[in-house]
Amino acid sequence: MKTIGKYAVAATVTAMLACAASAAPASAEVLKFVSWQKDEKGIGDWWGSVIKEWEAKHPGNTIEWTKVERSAYSDTMTTLFAGGTPPDIVHLASFEFQTFANNGWLEDLGPWVEKAGLELDGWSGQDICNFQDTTVCIMMLYYGTIFGYNEEMLKQAGVDVPTNYEEFLAAARATTKDLNGDGIVDQFGTGHETKGGGGQYIAEMASYLFDAGARFTNAEGEVTIDTPEMVEGLTRWKTVVKENLTPRDLSAGEVRKLFADGKIALKVDGPWIYSIMQQGAAKDKLKLASVPFDPPLGGSSNILAMPSEISEEKKQLVWDFIAIATSDKFQTSFATLAASTPPSPRADLTEAKAQIPHFHLMAQSQKAAAEHKIDRIPIGLEIQFNEFSKMIQEEAQRMIIEDLDPAAVAKTMHEKAEALQ
Amino acid sequence: MSLRFLDLARPSRQHWLGYLLLLPAVALVALIIVYPLFVSLDLSFQKIGMATLSAPRKPFTLENYHKLFASPDFWNSCWVTIKLVVVVSAACFAVGLGTALLVNNRFKGRTLARLFVALPWAVPEVIAVVIFAWIFDSSFGLMNWLFIKLGITSQMINWFSEPTAAFWVVAVTMIWKGYPFVSIMTLAGLQSIPEDFYNAAKVDGANAFQRFWYITIPVLMSVLGVTSVLVVLWVFRDFSIIKVLTDGGPLKATQTLSIMTYDQAFGFFNMGYASAIGIVTLVLCVVASLLMLGRKSQAMY
Numbered sequence: 001m002k003t004i005g006k007y008a009v010a011a012t013v014t015a016m017l018a019c020a021a022s023a024a025p026a027s028a029e030v031l032k033f034v035s036w037q038k039d040e041k042g043i044g045d046w047w048g049s050v051i052k053e054w055e056a057k058h059p060g061n062t063i064e065w066t067k068v069e070r071s072a073y074s075d076t077m078t079t080l081f082a083g084g085t086p087p088d089i090v091h092l093a094s095f096e097f098q099t100f101a102n103n104g105w106l107e108d109l110g111p112w113v114e115k116a117g118l119e120l121d122g123w124s125g126q127d128i129c130n131f132q133d134t135t136v137c138i139m140m141l142y143y144g145t146i147f148g149y150n151e152e153m154l155k156q157a158g159v160d161v162p163t164n165y166e167e168f169l170a171a172a173r174a175t176t177k178d179l180n181g182d183g184i185v186d187q188f189g190t191g192h193e194t195k196g197g198g199g200q201y202i203a204e205m206a207s208y209l210f211d212a213g214a215r216f217t218n219a220e221g222e223v224t225i226d227t228p229e230m231v232e233g234l235t236r237w238k239t240v241v242k243e244n245l246t247p248r249d250l251s252a253g254e255v256r257k258l259f260a261d262g263k264i265a266l267k268v269d270g271p272w273i274y275s276i277m278q279q280g281a282a283k284d285k286l287k288l289a290s291v292p293f294d295p296p297l298g299g300s301s302n303i304l305a306m307p308s309e310i311s312e313e314k315k316q317l318v319w320d321f322i323a324i325a326t327s328d329k330f331q332t333s334f335a336t337l338a339a340s341t342p343p344s345p346r347a348d349l350t351e352a353k354a355q356i357p358h359f360h361l362m363a364q365s366q367k368a369a370a371e372h373k374i375d376r377i378p379i380g381l382e383i384q385f386n387e388f389s390k391m392i393q394e395e396a397q398r399m400i401i402e403d404l405d406p407a408a409v410a411k412t413m414h415e416k417a418e419a420l421q
Numbered sequence: 422m423s424l425r426f427l428d429l430a431r432p433s434r435q436h437w438l439g440y441l442l443l444l445p446a447v448a449l450v451a452l453i454i455v456y457p458l459f460v461s462l463d464l465s466f467q468k469i470g471m472a473t474l475s476a477p478r479k480p481f482t483l484e485n486y487h488k489l490f491a492s493p494d495f496w497n498s499c500w501v502t503i504k505l506v507v508v509v510s511a512a513c514f515a516v517g518l519g520t521a522l523l524v525n526n527r528f529k530g531r532t533l534a535r536l537f538v539a540l541p542w543a544v545p546e547v548i549a550v551v552i553f554a555w556i557f558d559s560s561f562g563l564m565n566w567l568f569i570k571l572g573i574t575s576q577m578i579n580w581f582s583e584p585t586a587a588f589w590v591v592a593v594t595m596i597w598k599g600y601p602f603v604s605i606m607t608l609a610g611l612q613s614i615p616e617d618f619y620n621a622a623k624v625d626g627a628n629a630f631q632r633f634w635y636i637t638i639p640v641l642m643s644v645l646g647v648t649s650v651l652v653v654l655w656v657f658r659d660f661s662i663i664k665v666l667t668d669g670g671p672l673k674a675t676q677t678l679s680i681m682t683y684d685q686a687f688g689f690f691n692m693g694y695a696s697a698i699g700i701v702t703l704v705l706c707v708v709a710s711l712l713m714l715g716r717k718s719q720a721m722y
Contacts, residue, residue, distance in 0.1 A: 075687040082473050099690050103471045183569050184577060195581055247560035249581035387689045397671045
């Protein structure tokens with residue numbers, strides 16, 4: 001009896017310890033999630049809904065969601081990873097994750113994807129996440145551009161809505177005006193950011209380059225800048241900037257605001273332009289149409305990943321978060337809440353199409369861009385993208401400032417890009 | 422025996438108490454200044470992209486320094502930094518000294534004038550930069566409007582797209598932000614000069630310029646010396662004004678050593694190379710400070 005009692009006490013203590021051991025991490029786990037999209041209307045709400053769902057499925061566990069401004073994001077994430085305290089849920093822009101992956105900081109998600117049976121065929125932009133033969137991330141947005149125009153300005157200038165580059169240029173020239181004759185242009189044909197970082201500069205140029213048939217590299221990652229197509233693309237960019245068809249030295253946000261307020265006639269931009277248009281002074285005059293460039297500019301935007309150096313328990317919790325974000329239910333709600341095209345081919349877009357009048361334009365553009373594998377990040381230059389984009393920006397600026405021949409500029413860019421590889 | 426040894430009240434042990442009280446501050450300084458400096462120095466001798474504190478040390482190499490001294494970008498950044506230091510420091514001293522002499526005189530509204538002189542110093546740097554970015558905006562800025570109205574130019578100047586214009590925009594912004602410091606320091610110095618010096622000089626027949634040159638400047642030299650070191654170091658290391666206004670562009674016309682360091686570290690993730698630039702910048706700052714302090718001590722009144 002005494003022995004049985006001893007066993008009973010031992011078993012009880014062991015069971016209590018086991019319960020405490022298993023319950024303690026489950027009840028106390030806090031996942032750190034850093035993002036620049038926290039307070040963004042639409043997309044921020046969607047992330048909030050994913051967090052809510054995760055917390056409902058993991059009672060007692062929480063996600064600590066912190067906002068870091070985009071301008072300081074790369075620095076902050078680098079510091080966090082370098083200091084050995086990365087966020088548990090890694091949210092990065094699609095042009096910066098490669099450096100983190102190259103440093104071995106991101107977990108190979110391949111086994112997790114396989115184990116969960118997540119089907120990624122047809123997932124827009126997912127190719128970009130396949131880095132050095134491993135799946136280091138899940139693409140969260142691959143967008144196609146849409147085309148906004150000011151109907152009144154086009155009418156006053158006597159031009160139709162452009163459907164190709166030539167018509168776009170003619171319309172931009174016709175709508176760039178000094179309205180009060182003081183020598184200062186008050187109204188611009190189109191708008192581009194020409195001041196910011198290299199990545200944005202490439203995105204601004206890209207429509208003209210891709211429409212001319214130019215690519216920075218081919219499918220094998222070989223540099224293909226010194227081509228007649230690139231010379232044509234650079235000539236187009238030079239024309240638009242040199243003729244002052246766009247305001248100079250403004251940030252992307254300022255350019256969008258000018259378009260929304262009726263100071264710019266034509267604007268090719270991402271899906272986010274619609275919500276900005278709705279807040280502008282000229283919102284009644286602004287319309288949307290198909291992009292007059294073929295193929296339309298598209299691009300990967302941001303990714304979800306997992307740090308490689310966290311515990312296995314935390315990895316499972318992070319994967320649960322990724323699984324919710326990539327589920328059909330949340331990909332469908334992404335379309336309605338974020339008013340943007342979800343990367344999943346299984347998302348049900350019926351409600352989004354009914355709610356958002358221009359949704360079909362975004363979907364068409366995304367599909368066309370994805371089919372042409374359009375992205376501002378060239379294959380083979382992913383790790384060096386920041387240096388590459390800075391070089392392209394400087395050479396393009398030099399072409400405009402020093403009035404250089406685009407053919408010579410293409411040659412220089414080609415040589416410098418090869419040297420970077 | 423041991424208790425007597427630790428008796429800090431003993432006259433022969435009293436200096437120990439001083440060291441003991443200093444210890445926390447010294448430890449803190451070592452932790453937040455000396456340790457990062459050492460890490461930076463160590464990184465500069467490694468070929469390293471992204472640095473991780475827990476990662477094993479990479480082999481010692483001088484490659485970063487070889488690459489740095491062979492890089493035209495580095496020499497361009499040195500040249501831009503020196504140009505900016507000379508232009509901004511000289512202008513800050515001219516304007517700062519001028520305004521200090523002005524508001525040191527007795528006149529109606531002097532308090533208000535002093536307030537306006539010091540105002541740019543109180544404005545946060547980022548706000549000042551945003552104001553100047555608007556003033557010099559290439560499409561809708563005040564300066565272009567003014568230049569066209571006054572007939573100085575017939576077309577818009579692309580202030581941030583032209584290398585020379587961009588340099589001067591950065592310089593003007595830094596001068597506006599930096600001169601009040603010189604002004605405040607100089608004003609404090611001016612108020613410490615005894616009136617008797619000037620009265621004696623007047624009796625001796627010295628004119629205003631002679632009084633300024635032979636009394637004001639020599640007495641102010643100690644203040645000006647320290648101020649010059651602080652202003653030069655501020656221009657050397659200032660980052661936010663250039664980062665927000667031009668980001669070092671166009672065509673690296675405003676890329677100083679601090680901007681180059683940041684780009685290499687957080688733009689291109691070359692931490693070893695960036696550390697090498699940081700160490701060279703530190704050495705340049707120390708040399709410049711020593712030279713200026715040396716000059717000051719010789720030129721003392």
